[in-house]
Amino acid sequence: xxxxxxxxxxxxxxDVHGLDSTKAACRAxxxxxxxxxxxxxxxxxxxxxxxxxxxxxxxxxxxSANVERVRSELPHGEVTVHAxxxxxxxxxxxxxxxxxxxxxxxxxxxxx
Numbered sequence: 001x002x003x004x005x006x007x008x009x010x011x012x013x014x015d016v017h018g019l020d021s022t023k024a025a026c027r028a029x030x031x032x033x034x035x036x037x038x039x040x041x042x043x044x045x046x047x048x049x050x051x052x053x054x055x056x057x058x059x060x061x062x063x064s065a066n067v068e069r070v071r072s073e074l075p076h077g078e079v080t081v082h083a084x085x086x087x088x089x090x091x092x093x094x095x096x097x098x099x100x101x102x103x104x105x106x107x108x109x110x111x112x
Contacts, residue, residue, distance in 0.1 A: 028100035058086020
């Protein structure tokens with residue numbers, strides 16, 4: 001069975017001094033989920049379903065983002081993280097901004 005998207009969250013994170021794509025991406029993910037409480041996923045897991053979390057972070061240099069570290073920002077679900085070109089390197093400074101889009105989907109167990 002295919003998963004159905006139920007939640008979309010968006011966030012922004014900044015590394016003010018250091019041009020650290022990973023730090024900015026982690027902050028963007030934290031920003032996206034900080035105000036979320038999704039108790040329905042506890043019921044999904046109790047029924048044998050899966051919570052699938054797909055994260056896309058936009059940073060100026062995607063290869064410099066440590067996606068495993070970004071993944072650790074998410075406490076639940078089967079998490080995938082993709083770094084793509086995006087975000088912003090602020091001209092004339094050592095500031096970098098990352099954007100995150102998080103999609104949470106549910107995969108229900110097969111009917112018996």
